[in-house]
Ligand SMILES: Nc1ncnc2c1ncn2[C@@H]1O[C@H](COP(=O)(O)OP(=O)(O)O)[C@@H](O)[C@H]1O
């Protein structure tokens with residue numbers, strides 16, 4: 001244990017709910033090219049009701065981990081477990097049926113389709129529930145309901161990100177996997193995205209969020225994982241990680257300096 005309580009190379013403790021994890025990755029190895037493992041023994045536990053954040057340098061394997069959880073990259077060893085059942089080798093379609101939603105970082109909407117049609121695509125496995133699910137979405141994202149006939153391709157980056165999240169939520173997932181939802185957005189839109197993610201979580205969806213905006217991510221998540229070179233480097237509550245000098249030095253350094261500089265400049 002470090003002084004502030006974030007733990008290097010450990011499992012994890014639930015912050016909210018006790019009991020079995022909803023989703024678990026245990027010693028997962030995976031990669032793209034034969035003989036090259038990008039994930040090299042990754043562990044992750046998501047407990048019911050949690051919002052967890054995954055941060056780490058570029059190329060650490062964060063997106064690969066989400067893809068491994070969602071059946072988009074083959075797991076070579078280790079296992080992925082959802083509600084006690086082994087889902088390691090299931091395809092994305094089967095996982096969507098079991099309540100897993102995934103929002104990739106890019107290409108996550110159908111640009112030529114309207115907002116409403118994007119929502120229909122999200123629910124193509126259960127079209128009869130459209131009205132009920134769209135009502136849920138409209139409550140979370142009133143803007144989308146107001147502009148339901150507008151083409152997704154004509155929306156701003158922040159709005160498209162909203163459509164992508166809403167589309168994944170149409171299937172009423174118990175777990176939502178988000179890959180860098182704030183990437184490429186202006187600071188204001190980034191902030192809205194974090195608030196929205198928290199709201200989705202409060203509405204009962206457990207969330208795994210990968211983020212480049214590490215500090216902001218740690219502020220809103222219950223627990224965080226630092227991934228480095230395909231392995232868990234540190235884990236702890238968001239607050240523990242954010243205040244750990246080692247994490248600041250290794251993973252939040254640039255940002256910390258930026259913040260200090262900004263504070264310095266504000267002084268008269
Ligand atoms: N489709 C792919 N084929 C081969 N290598 C890939 C592919 N996608 C990612 N990689 C490699 O895997 C490593 C981890 O990538 P990624 O999971 O995208 O990292 P992160 O999301 O943490 O930035 C990188 O070295 C990247 O070049």
Ligand SMILES: [Mg+2]
Pocket residue numbers: 062063064
């Ligand atoms: Mg990535």
